[in-house]
Amino acid sequence: MTDDSSRRVPKFRRRAEARPDEVLDAALDLFIELGFTQTRVDDIAKRAGISKGAVYLYFPSKEAIMEALVRRAVVPIADSALEFFDLDQDPRLVITMVLKMAAHRLSDPKTTAIPRIVFREVKAFPQLAQMYRREVLDKVIPVVERLIARGIDQGYLRPVDPHLTVRSIVGPLVLHVAMAEIFGIMPEGGMHFDKLIENHLTILFDGLSAPPSAKQWSSS
Amino acid sequence: MTDDSSRRVPKFRRRAEARPDEVLDAALDLFIELGFTQTRVDDIAKRAGISKGAVYLYFPSKEAIMEALVRRAVVPIADSALEFFDLDQDPRLVITMVLKMAAHRLSDPKTTAIPRIVFREVKAFPQLAQMYRREVLDKVIPVVERLIARGIDQGYLRPVDPHLTVRSIVGPLVLHVAMAEIFGIMPEGGMHFDKLIENHLTILFDGLSAPPSAKQWSSS
DNA sequence: CTTGCAACTGACTCTTTGGTCAGTTATATC
DNA sequence: GATATAACTGACCAAAGAGTCAGTTGCAAG
Numbered sequence: 001m002t003d004d005s006s007r008r009v010p011k012f013r014r015r016a017e018a019r020p021d022e023v024l025d026a027a028l029d030l031f032i033e034l035g036f037t038q039t040r041v042d043d044i045a046k047r048a049g050i051s052k053g054a055v056y057l058y059f060p061s062k063e064a065i066m067e068a069l070v071r072r073a074v075v076p077i078a079d080s081a082l083e084f085f086d087l088d089q090d091p092r093l094v095i096t097m098v099l100k101m102a103a104h105r106l107s108d109p110k111t112t113a114i115p116r117i118v119f120r121e122v123k124a125f126p127q128l129a130q131m132y133r134r135e136v137l138d139k140v141i142p143v144v145e146r147l148i149a150r151g152i153d154q155g156y157l158r159p160v161d162p163h164l165t166v167r168s169i170v171g172p173l174v175l176h177v178a179m180a181e182i183f184g185i186m187p188e189g190g191m192h193f194d195k196l197i198e199n200h201l202t203i204l205f206d207g208l209s210a211p212p213s214a215k216q217w218s219s220s
Numbered sequence: 221m222t223d224d225s226s227r228r229v230p231k232f233r234r235r236a237e238a239r240p241d242e243v244l245d246a247a248l249d250l251f252i253e254l255g256f257t258q259t260r261v262d263d264i265a266k267r268a269g270i271s272k273g274a275v276y277l278y279f280p281s282k283e284a285i286m287e288a289l290v291r292r293a294v295v296p297i298a299d300s301a302l303e304f305f306d307l308d309q310d311p312r313l314v315i316t317m318v319l320k321m322a323a324h325r326l327s328d329p330k331t332t333a334i335p336r337i338v339f340r341e342v343k344a345f346p347q348l349a350q351m352y353r354r355e356v357l358d359k360v361i362p363v364v365e366r367l368i369a370r371g372i373d374q375g376y377l378r379p380v381d382p383h384l385t386v387r388s389i390v391g392p393l394v395l396h397v398a399m400a401e402i403f404g405i406m407p408e409g410g411m412h413f414d415k416l417i418e419n420h421l422t423i424l425f426d427g428l429s430a431p432p433s434a435k436q437w438s439s440s
Numbered sequence: 441c442t443t444g445c446a447a448c449t450g451a452c453t454c455t456t457t458g459g460t461c462a463g464t465t466a467t468a469t470c
Numbered sequence: 471g472a473t474a475t476a477a478c479t480g481a482c483c484a485a486a487g488a489g490t491c492a493g494t495t496g497c498a499a500g
Contacts, residue, residue, distance in 0.1 A: 054449075137399075
């Protein structure tokens, strides 16, 4: 921990350079399954195929594992989300594409793993929520807001509040996942993300109200 | 603990009949603040103004406190929610009323306390989630679905999937609360529930798309 | 084969905390 | 005041689990 002399060439023999990642993978599974407090460091070690002592060669504490876990996952998320935004399209096309992509990704439990952990451990690790916010939400949300604002300017969308409208766009998808995750409430026969998105997009763009010819509705 | 003779009239002297509720109140605060595992029984006792031993006079274990806590809260929730549903109205009026009422209630952190606890402790206490589902969601959701189905039959609403549409109605509100709770993301100057609901209802009923005269959109 | 060292082990310590219980206090009744 | 007993206390115990470290193992270089 003290010297870093010239002879320390990085290609030196080493039985396992991949250990830290193996530990994080093991920890991820267990933190999802049991939560942070209920997971024993010994279990993480066992699952990673090493002893508890070895874990402490790579991480100074259990909390550090949690931190590293989220840090490792957090950066790629925003990047992969942002690549679908094209601000020069009809925003409805972009929203359609992005939601379909999101739904597809959410079919894989791995996608929701990190958010789930962050949600559950906010109180114990506020810095994780901050990190997630900074690295993911603060990057993605403004882009969506800009997309909406632009859509309004260009006459595609009615004049709505971009900030609040973000919630109307993604809220249903989040709730769909959350209800299934927490309460096991889902459509018969599966999550049917495609149907959810289709149903949601219809409402989102065209509204719930029956066409003009039907009984009217004036927003008070 | 063994006899129950005739002289045991229930009005007998007793210094505190309200103790169990006091313990639950204390536990609620602490479970929200710290989560179940991080909360010590001693802390619950202290906050309830008694000693740890006294807690065990009323509850056989720490887990039993958690269980009783949710059980106590869960029944009134559905009842108070259902009183606002009137199936013979224009469903848009009903939805508007209910969402405004919900938003008002959500301004009080107490309202979200139990759901937050249930959410955080699902893995450790699956029976809590089941209880919440049975006592709250399974009572409320079907009513909303019936409201939507009826609205479609009566020509107020377009033909959508009632089950999935529930998510489009309440998802945005849930996300609004969750984002504020977890990440501190909210509109400048406060939660502005009124504005959220207004913005959401506009979209929900009339859609995001600009009026017909503008550029068109055909749902593929 | 010998040597050197990074990688690793697992028994141990120390702290925390759920749960117990022998003893104390407060109150109602006579 | 005397007595019975419900209500309560807090010191104690035992289990669990985070973190430590003296010792062991296995690989690479000469």
